[in-house]
Amino acid sequence: MWELVTGIGLAAAAGLNAYIPLLLLGLLARYSDLVALPESWQWLTGGWTLGILALLLAVEFVADKIPAVDHVNDILQTVVRPTAGGLVFGAGSGAQTAAVTDPGEFFTSHQWVPVACGLAVALAVHGAKALARPVVNTMTGGVGAPVVSTAEDVTSASLSVAALLLPALVLVLLGAVGYGAWTVLRRRRARAAAPETAPPPGGGAQRAGGSAEQG
Numbered sequence: 001m002w003e004l005v006t007g008i009g010l011a012a013a014a015g016l017n018a019y020i021p022l023l024l025l026g027l028l029a030r031y032s033d034l035v036a037l038p039e040s041w042q043w044l045t046g047g048w049t050l051g052i053l054a055l056l057l058a059v060e061f062v063a064d065k066i067p068a069v070d071h072v073n074d075i076l077q078t079v080v081r082p083t084a085g086g087l088v089f090g091a092g093s094g095a096q097t098a099a100v101t102d103p104g105e106f107f108t109s110h111q112w113v114p115v116a117c118g119l120a121v122a123l124a125v126h127g128a129k130a131l132a133r134p135v136v137n138t139m140t141g142g143v144g145a146p147v148v149s150t151a152e153d154v155t156s157a158s159l160s161v162a163a164l165l166l167p168a169l170v171l172v173l174l175g176a177v178g179y180g181a182w183t184v185l186r187r188r189r190a191r192a193a194a195p196e197t198a199p200p201p202g203g204g205a206q207r208a209g210g211s212a213e214q215g
Contacts, residue, residue, distance in 0.1 A: 009163025009170035010092040011085035011118035012177070015125025017064075017156040018077060018084035019057035024160045025091055026050050035164060041091040065149040067142035074130040085122020086115040092163060125177070 013021040022044065028035040030045035043049060063073045129152065136144045155177060162169040 005167040005170050006092045006163045007089035007114055007118060008121055009159045009167065009174070010088035011121035012125050012170075012174055013156040013159035013163065014085035014088050014118070015081050015122040016129060016152045016159075016177075017057070017060060018081045018122075019053050019060060020153065020156045021088045021092075021160040021163075022084055023050065023053040023057060024157070025088060025164070026053065028164065037091055044087075044091060061153065064152075065146035067137050067145045070133055070137075070145055070149065074126075074133060077126065078130070081126040082119045082123040085125075086117075086119035089118020089121065090114040 010021045010025070025035060025037070026044040026046075026049060029037045029042075030050070037044060060073070060077075064070050133145070133148065136148050155173065159170060159173050159177075162173060
């Protein structure tokens with residue numbers, strides 16, 4: 001069970017930020033005993049791989065905090081984040097971690113299944129993020145973009161750490177992410193459904209004229 005939760009947590013984290021879970025998984029596998037990746041995923045621990053991921057993370061960190069640029073970035077990440085989600089789900093669910101000591105046969109016998117599951121989870125989270133961000137930018141005049149982006153980065157990092165070390169916490173964090181996305185989208189629908197309350201043309205002049213006649 002916990003290997004499934006680990007994979008879901010990492011994939012959801014990739015839906016928010018593609019590079020944080022990949023980089024964390026590679027670093028822990030290379031420099032600690034907390035994660036032992038399967039042989040087929042050892043490329044994640046390579047120096048070039050980690051360096052490229054760190055560079056891409058730095059670019060993503062800046063681009064996602066600039067209004068308008070964040071929207072373009074979300075479009076570009078529509079392919080990257082689900083792909084990363086599939087990779088981390090496959091690697092994390094098959095890894096020997098502090099929380100997952102016996103990966104299930106479900107994952108080891110059908111290698112494509114965890115990748116497909118991770119892709120779907122990351123795509124769903126990315127879709128919610130991409131829909132919610134324009135709402136936040138509109139409601140805050142763009143000021144909220146860096147705040148929300150930072151919160152997403154923190155959430156992605158927290159999900160990644162929890163997925164590898166304390167999977168039970170993943171369920172709580174995913175519930176909080178889902179509630180936040182639902183709240184933002186509900187406000188978006190409410191704003192779209194609210195009727196415009198502009199005053200009728202000439203209404204002010206008519207009232208002024210009526211007051212003058214009464215006087």
